[in-house]
Amino acid sequence: MPETVGITGVGLIMPSGTGIDALRQSLPQSSNAARLVASVPAIEGIAKNDVRRMSKLTRYTIFAAHQALKASASPSDKTGLFVSLTHGSTALLAEFHDYLFDYGPEMASPNTFSNGVTNAPLASVSSFLKVKDGGTTFLGYEDAGSEMLNYCARSIYDGEYEACCAGASEEFSDIVNGAYAQCGWYSIQPPPFLPFPMNGGDGKTGFGVSEGSAFLKLESVERIASTGAVPLCFYTPVDIESVDLGVDVVISGAGAGPQDSYELDFLKHFGENVRGKMPALVFPKPLYGESFALGSMLANCMAIDMVANGILFPSFAAHPDVKEYFGSKRSEPPQEVLVVSCARNGQVSAGIFSREKGTLR
C-alpha cells in the first residue's frame, strides 16, 4: 500500500524571492554565480530584537516554516517538526571563533553560541511558532531534504504524527564556500550550465552555491479528509530499487558536482526500466545553484509547482548516456513527477508527487 501523504502548505525563501512563485522568478535570472538572499521579510508575531539575534540560517528557516504552516490553514497540533541541514550556521561559527581566537574564552559570546549550534533553527521554529509534537534535525548531503521528507511521510503513515512541518535550509558563508573551493567543488564555472560534465570532468566543478529555506506541511490523508483541507498534491516515498513507474517528469539533483555519477547511474537504471510514456527530464540546479540539503527540497517544491499549478519548467539536454530514455519537451501539465536526489556519498532518496491520490500505481 502506498505511503501517501497530502501536501497542504509550501513555504519558501530564496535569492529570487519568497513563496513558490520564486521558483519561476529564478528562471530569467539564471546565472552560475553564488546567489544570496537579499533580505528576510518580517515574520508575523516575532519581535525584531529576537530576529536580530538569529543566524541567517535560522531566519530563513523560521520564515519558510511560518509560511508553510500559514498556507496549510490547518491545525498545528500533532505535528512533527523536521529541519534538514548540511552545514549549519557556519557564518555564526566563524564569528564565535573570531572572538575566541582574539580575546579568549571569557569573551566568547553566549548569544552567538546558542544561535550557532546545530539545532538552533529547529529550536527557534519550535519555540516561536509553537510546533511541539516531536521532531529532529536531519544532517546530510545533497539528498538530505528528500531523505527527511521520506522519513516524515512514513512516520505519518505509521501513525507517529498526524502531520509534519518539514524543510531544509542552507546559509551561504565564506567559510563553506572557501572550503569547497579548496576541494575544487562549486567553483564558479562559465556557461553553459549543464549537469554531468561533458568533457570527461572529474566531478570537481559544480554550480555556484546558493542559500535559503523551503518547507512543506505534510498531512495524513485521513486528517485531510476529516478537516476538509484542500491538498496541493500528494507525495509518496519510493524505494529506488523498485522504481519502474511511468511518470511524466523526472527531476534530477545532478549539479555538475560530486553527486553526479550517482545521479547518472540512477537515471540509467530508471531509463532501462521505464514503462510506457517517456518522461521529460528536468534539472533545477542550473536554475538555482547548489544548496545541498536545501537543493533536494527545492526540487520537491518544483515538483509541487508542476503538479499543483501546472507549471512547465524547461528541460535541459541530458547526458548522452541517458538521453535516449527521456523526452525533452512536454506540452501538458504533468500528473506525476518523480524527484530523485543523490548525495555525494552515493545515498539516493526519491519520491513521487501526484495531482491525484488515486493516480498512483
Place this chain on the structure above:
Amino acid sequence: MGKNEVWITGMGIVSALGAGCDAHREAVQKSQTGLASHRFFEGKYGADFICGMVPKSAFPPSIEDSAGDRANRLAEMACREALGQAGLDKIDQGIDASLIVGTTSSNFHGGTVYYGRKRTNQIPDVKLVSGFIPAAVADHVALHCNLTGRRRTVSSACASGTTAIGHAFRLVASGRSTCVVAGGVDALCPFIVAGFNSLRLLSKKLCSPFDANRDGFNPGEGAAIVVIESADSARARGVRALGRISGYGETLEAFHHTRSNPDGTGIASVMTKAMAQAGCGPETIDHVHCHGTATVINDLSEYNGMKLVFNDRLSRLPVCSTKSMTGHTLGAAGAISAVFAVLSLADGIVPPTLSHENLDPQFLGLNVVQQPETHDLRRVMTTSLGFGGETASLLIEKAD
C-alpha cells in the same frame, strides 16, 4: 507500530571512563569518575576545565587518537565493540544494516583548526573541512565498520543519542528494517567548552546532579552505539538479547529557544509516550537513568517531570545520573545512558550519582542513589533534555 519485538543485541561504549562495556561496568561497581582537569586554549588565554576526556590509553593501536576527526574515531571504536557483541563483526561481504548517528558538534574541532589556519592566511588541510559537515561521522563509521545500509545523522542537541536510538527502534518495530546500528557521539572541542562556559553552565568542581549546591556540568566526550534488531532476526542468527526496547517518546517543548521548561511537562510527556507505546504504567518502572546534568534548571525540569509521572511513588524509585562519572557528553549522552541502563538491567545494579551529597530541598522525596545499589530491575527508563527543549525518553526492559 509495534509489529516487531525489538532487541538490543550488541553495545559499544567509550567515554572518559575508558573503552568498552566492561570498563563502564567496573567503574559503576567501584564508583569511579573519569573527570579530571584539562587545559584548553593556547597561550595567554589558556584555562583549566574539569571535563571527561577519553584517555589516550583507550584508543586501540588500530584506531589512532586524532584531534581533527576525533568523533569519527570514538564512534568507530564504539561501533566495532557493538558489532562484535552482536556477532556481526565477522561478516566479510558487508553488514546489511542501516546506521543512525546522533551528534551535536561531531568534528567541530577540525572546523576550529581549519578556520584558525584560514584566518591567519595558512593553507589548512582540506580533510579538516569535514569539521563543518556533521554527517561525515556516519560515513566514516559505515566505511570502517563495513555497514552497507542507509546512513542517517540526527541532531537533537543533548537528546541526539536518544533520538538516534528512538528512530532505529521505530524502524525495527514497524518492520521497515530488521537490523539498525544506532547511537551517539561527540568529541570535546574549544567551541563546546568556550560556548557552554559563556553561558555560565560549566561547573568548576565535580558536577553534583540534583544536589543543593549544584552549579553546572562538566563537559565530556564519548560514543555509544547499539545494535538494534528484530527478535526474529536475532533468533534466526542465534544471538541473544542484551535488552529489549519497548517504548520511545520525543517532544519539542516550544518553550524557549535554549532553555528547558522548568515545569517538567516536556519530560513528563516523553516518559508517558514511551510507557504508552510499551503498554505499561508508571507503577511498573523500576529505575530512571536521568539526564541529570547538574544545571539549576535542567535538574528542576527533570524532577518536576518525574513528579508528574510517578507522584508519591517517586520516593521509592531509585534514580541516578552518571554525568559525574563521564561528564556531559552532549550528543552521545542519551546513547551512553541507554548502555548504562542495559548494564543495570543485566547486573541488577543502579549506578551511583557521584558527588551528590545534599539533596536540593526542592526535590522532595527524590531517591538519588549515591552508592551502587542492588535492585531487581525489569524496566528502566532513560531521559534526555536538549538545548531548545528537545526532549526524549527510552523504555528498556530486561532480556528474558
